[in-house]
Amino acid sequence: MIELKKVTKKFDIGKSVLIAVDEVDLSISTGEIFGIIGYSGAGKSTLIRLLNGLEQPTSGTVEINGQVITAIKGAELRKARQKVSMIFQHFNLLWSRTVKENIEFPLEIAGVAKAQRGKRVQELIELVGLAGRENAYPSELSGGQKQRVGIARALANDPEVLLCDEATSALDPETTDAILELLVDINKRLGLTIVLITHEMHVIRKICHRVAVMESGRVVELGDVLQVFQSPKEDITKRFVEQVADSGDTQETIKKLRELYPTGELVKLVFLGEQTEKPVLTKLIRSHAVEVNIVQGDISHTQRGAYGTLILQLKGSEEERAQALAFLRTEDIQAEVMQND
Structure with a gap:
């Protein structure tokens, strides 16, 4: 479903060069919930932006569902992006629009007819558990409700991939768990491929099938979540595992x-x-x-x-x-x- 081959991303910073992503190879299967974990500066945010074409790699290729994202531009790239949606840490909602209007917005951009938009929005409101809040504004919502709006909006155009950029790090633990359970439910109902980045191993443990651990732009460990918990190989992975499994190894x-x-x-x-x-x-x-x-x-x-x-x-x-x-x-x-x- 998603293939990254020798993907590198460099940024020119004055007279120096920052290597944000360094020759990353990844394969993510259709319908998988795949986690990418790392501390600040590990390169995970840059990597996820490479998946939806918001950043172009310096070298290497990104392929999604048979289409090489790194080889297309213009209208073709914009069309491809509709199949790769994203939810954000700070929700990125339109504050002057209601819940219904926020969810409807990408459908308007895509030129979907009004009657069809209304039907789709109502389906999504039911899916994410916001029935009765259609006409509320973001300022009237809790953090968890705002993120539910963000998820519904991201699903509006029937994407094949949902990218989650630290989607729960602004939420309290109880709300985080509720949002993670919603993502698992959406994954099972829709067969949607979910790629999430985080610095919290609790998130990885709770919903991911596999995980890639990033450090200094590289994937230093990759595997099934259960196996990574059992036998973490790298020191950074061991530190992450200790966040949620006090194994007494220290x-x-x-x-x-x-x-x-x-x-x-x-x-x-x-x-x-x-x-x-x-x-x-x-x-x-x-x-x-x-x-x-x-x-x-x-x-x-x-x-x-x-x-x-x-x-x-x-x-x-x-x-x-x-x-x-x-x-x-x-x-x-x-x-x-x-x-x-």
Whole structure:
């Protein structure tokens, strides 16, 4: 559906050159919710603007649904952009227009007949949960309602791709969750491909199927969200995962836990999917002569399934602890001893 091949974007800044996007290769499937995460300056905002033709790459190609966006211009490019809509962090609504008129605006630009516009707007108002607010102005809406208007407006021309530029970072946590659930619902109902950029791993965890981690203009890690949570490879990815999965990997955490549990061995377990529902600890206690204390635990849910971490204190002889760890690994659970440096 979306193919980026060796895409690079450079900006001339005085006598120097800023490489905002550096030879990025990406493939995003039809109907996928794909996340791009990175801190400020990582290049993610530039990358998403390359997807709808608002920026042209210095080199490389961007292809959407078989059409090479980087090879077209003028009216053809404007037509292609209608199939790639965008929602924004600060909503970008027209403050002098009502909810209905904001949603109708792109249809007016596209030359859609008035009767057809009215029908389409009403469908979208129902879809995003704004029934009864058609005649309200943006100043009369909450942040979540404003973003619902933005989503409805972005869907007006039946796009194939919806780009989300930090679409929830201006919202409170409860409203963020509601908007993310709406995006998942739209993805399932319409089969819409969604690409979102964010600096919040909570957003990635909650709705994305796959994620690309960006740093200094490059994609440094790419994969299924569940697998990235289980085994983050890059330091930056590990920091993002720690935002929502307090896995206890940091040396400070290990030190504190060691002070609280000075005897035995601290072991971190990682569960994926159906593993989170299995009575593994019960089987461990029944079959091995070790004392097991639960120190800390957490379960996060992703679009691909659940991801759980559990920290245990194991007491027993060295041989008994080794056998317990071996048993856990035979149950397809990642188990590792937490070591102080």
